[in-house]
Amino acid sequence: MRKLIISLILVVTLLPSLALALTESYIHYEAEVFTPSSFTGKKKVVNNSRVNLLLQVFRDNRLVNLSDYYIQWNLEGKAFLGAIGLDTASFSGPGLTRSSYEIEAVIRGYYPDGKNLKTSISIPVFTPLVTLSLDNPVKASVYFYNIKSIEDLIFSWKAKGKEIVKGSGLDFILLNRTDDKTGDILEIEVQAKNIDNPVETSRFFRSIHL
Structure with missing residues (x-):
């Protein structure tokens, strides 16, 4: 009987401590x-x-x-996954921009x-990106x-406003600069378009001072 009373006291004193414990929750995403093999940053979400x-x-x-614990995942206010111990989840973004x-x-x-613990996050959606180097060959x-x-x-690829070459996987060009003079400005533009989804298109323009 004495052991039972001690056990009850422990349970009663433990429950408030759990309720008062500092709880922090986070959702991580990637x-x-x-991305280029050398990229070490966060892989951003696009449509x-x-x-x-x-x-x-x-x-x-x-x-x-x-x-x-039973964990339910909601996307835009609607449940899409749920299971015991499901602390990871994946989704493919809806087709709408x-x-x-x-x-x-x-x-x-x-x-x-008995109350639930809710954690929410707003994940920003970016657009694809293309950049150019200043070397020759010029690499995208x-x-x-x-x-x-x-x-x-x-x-x-465009140079001085004129398209010079186009192709799949053609992420660099070698410029013929034999006629260029010191002080000239060389304008280079590249567009990268997803073959399977042309909406995924990005451009980059750069002026190179020779």
């Missing part, structure tokens, strides 16, 4: 998009890209094991009183396209 999600909860600065995706993770019955670098390889892009 997109499955093409139609596949996005991987990770939910983490910290109680008093300690990572909480979520394997016993938008500026962000609204994500929510709900841990059912997380708190001792592409970021955040929904492609598997550079061959999935059509590159169109």
